[in-house]
């Protein structure tokens with residue numbers, strides 16, 4: 062494992078080595094295609110918060126900073142980076158490279174809504190940047206967007222600048238027990254269509270920590286001020302025959318963490334992500350997904366490795382694609398027989414391939430990890 | 434009909450960016466006759482003057498022709514014809530751009546005026562497919578009956594098009610809370626610069642692959658022509674409160690912004706209007722602004738009605754902490770609309786204070802507002818120019834408007850010097866050259882003050898992947914290397930909005 066301590070050292074190693082795999086905390090090494098040979102390059106030592114001016118609501122960090130550490134720094138100023146992807150120890154660089162997000166994305170968006178500037182090391186060791194440290198900016202192309210979800214194939218991210226937000230005053234989860242996944246979906250879709258402004262709408266089949274297993278649940282996340290929470294509670298209580306359970310404070314906190322970490326629990330299975338428009342999702346889901354981010358139109362299945370997985374996933378994909386959606390594999394155990402046959406992406410297109418070819422013709426950066 | 438001799442009016446930097454075209458112009462004109470009926474092409478010089486420039490009128494040049502395609506297939510055919518004849522081309526929306534992005538010297542202009550249909554509104558999933566020529570405000574009006582709107586609201590929204598917004602990544606007063614154009618574009622159908630049609634993004638979340646939509650938005654028309662746009666629609670806020678805060682000094686008003694942002698609220702808008710602008714507005718619009726205030730903040734909070742009182746109280750409290758002279762809540766919708774009318778028409782009335790004006794668009798970290806505004810006042814004094822400030826303070830997006838009379842000896846030179854100094858201050862505090870108006874041909878010379886050559890080279894390389902022959906809106910957004918571009922120059926300065 063190579064362990065550079067600065068951007069210059071990253072650049073020097075990139076120049077010197079034929080192929081490199083950038084690694085943050087390694088929480089998502091089982092995401093993406095099985096990589097081609099190359100040396101691992103740990104970003105863990107680039108762990109500095111470069112600048113945080115609370116009054117600007119902007120923070121700049123090195124890519125190896127762990128999100129949890131960043132949140133702690135921001136908490137001192139009653140702020141946060143409003144994103145809640147799985148794995149507390151995940152680094153900012155890894156979260157960007159995998160476009161990782163969590164339940165609250167319904168209200169706060171994903172990395173593409175929060176990232177305002179970047180520095181990257183290209184395959185020839187050249188450091189370039191785009192964007193800046195201002196919250197609104199059209200100076201130059203938004204190249205940083207290309208690095209989100211690119212698995213490091215267009216450059217090694219060394220530094221990122223984000224918009225941050227004040228922390229909400231209250232945070233609660235409202236839980237409805239449901240008799241089926243379909244019922245949970247329809248309840249959550251009616252919340253989505255109402256005048257309420259939830260920050261998360263999640264349907265669970267297998268309950269996470271603290272929730273009874275084998276049951277379906279509909280979860281409504283609410284954040285903001287006390288009056289806004291009261292309004293939500295009042296309307297949510299009239300929505301549905303069964304009375305919901307309301308979690309606030311620490312109990313809500315641990316449920317939020319459990320929701321956030323849903324993808325982190327089953328590393329031994331193949332995780333499939335199915336996407337559709339929110340109102341289409343329930344119509345294309347195979348029996349019993351593991352959980353669904355109903356407001357966003359995403360659902361996940363956790364499946365035991367099996368030889369017929371590619372065919373099954375292809376069928377789900379075909380159904381989803383009829384409505385503009387898709388089904389792809391997000392993660393799978395490493396190693397796993399037949400891993401390379403799994404559908405890791407949508408095949409990309411000519412433009413994406415040309416961008417990669419221009420950027421990294423020798424395939425030095427995270428080779429093999431991403432299909433475009 | 435024989436045309437009179439025509440000379441384009443271009444600053445030296447624009448002249449360098451847009452050299453005369455050498456392709457087969459006669460061949461393309463013949464193609465157009467074959468491809469389109471006469472009412473969908475403009476080729477006579479007299480009719481082309483309307484397409485000489487956008488709302489930045491310093492750089493002006495006649496296009497070769499203007500065409501009005503009605504379908505993606507027609508756009509593709511026309512772009513292929515340009516390729517075959519080696520003639521540059523660009524898309525044009527409403528021509529309200531403020532950086533010369535739509536100047537098309539001797540090139541083909543593809544107007545999106547007839548690509549103006551709202552194709553499909555998906556109310557439950559809150560998205561809509563529209564053609565690029567749809568006017569921003571028409572879209573919001575069309576979906577209002579579903580309690581939805583298209584959130585980015587440039588002050589030009591009564592005229593500007595979604596295609597132009599996509600190209601410029603436009604913002605507006607309410608983008609402080611709701612985000613700019615890029616946060617609201619889900620997918621694009623694009624005719625690439627070689628004429629092939631491609632799709633970027635889609636109606637669902639987290640599509641695997643590179644975020645082409647994200648990099649296309651804000652590419653100023655240099656990556657291809659968007660022919661269909663999938664936008665996100667946002668529920669209308671249930672309630673709105675508008676606050677007018679009156680300050681005795683500009684620095685206090687800046688402190689007010691800082692204080693507001695330090696509370697746990699995210700206002701929908703925080704706009705600053707200084708005394709020169711207030712007086713001009715009151716003279717023509719009577720929005721109800723005090724004439725003796727050094728500056729006012731127009732602050733809006735919106736959302737669920739339950740905590741709006743609380744949010745408004747927090748804003749008022751924040752202003753008090755910043756030495757506010759007087760702060761009050763608009764009492765009803767009528768007063769609210771009047772205040773916003775004053776804000777949104779501010780640029781129009783400033784235009785009546787002087788024959789010419791030039792609007793900067795630099796964006797700075799918000800905590801730097803007090804020192805930068807103080808420095809702009811010193812620049813104004815030192816250079817004996819007049820500068821009005823009316824801007825998106827909550828985002829740190831300055832709009833110093835330099836007012837002048839080009840006929841006055843030495844005025845241009847003084848304005849140019851003041852402009853250089855303003856941008857130098859913006860750069861020195863870690864700011865950006867443009868918050869929303871784009872680089873176009875008008876700000877090319879300053880790009881080197883904000884990015885290194887390696888950064889610009891990378892941007893050019895990505896552009897060349899989309900636009901390898903450089904025929905699609907050439908010369909814009911990113912300066913060409915090896916040419917030492919002098920800022921400004923020529924006879925006039927750009928006239929802003």
Ligand SMILES: Cc1cc2nc3c(=O)[nH]c(=O)nc-3n(C[C@H](O)[C@H](O)[C@H](O)COP(=O)(O)OP(=O)(O)OC[C@H]3O[C@@H](n4cnc5c(N)ncnc54)[C@H](O)[C@@H]3O)c2cc1C
Nearest residue numbers: 526527528529530534588594596597600603604654659869
């Ligand atoms: C009074 C006034 C107020 C303004 N206020 C604001 C404001 O608050 N915020 C803000 O951000 N801007 C503002 N602007 C600037 C301007 O309105 C925006 O940049 C707007 O998005 C331009 O849209 P348009 O349709 O007029 O585009 P045009 O001026 O016609 O074109 C602008 C650029 O977009 C390209 N383009 C147009 N259509 C397409 C397409 N379909 N595909 C690819 N490229 C395309 C053109 O080639 C050109 O480079 C203001 C302008 C005025 C005059």
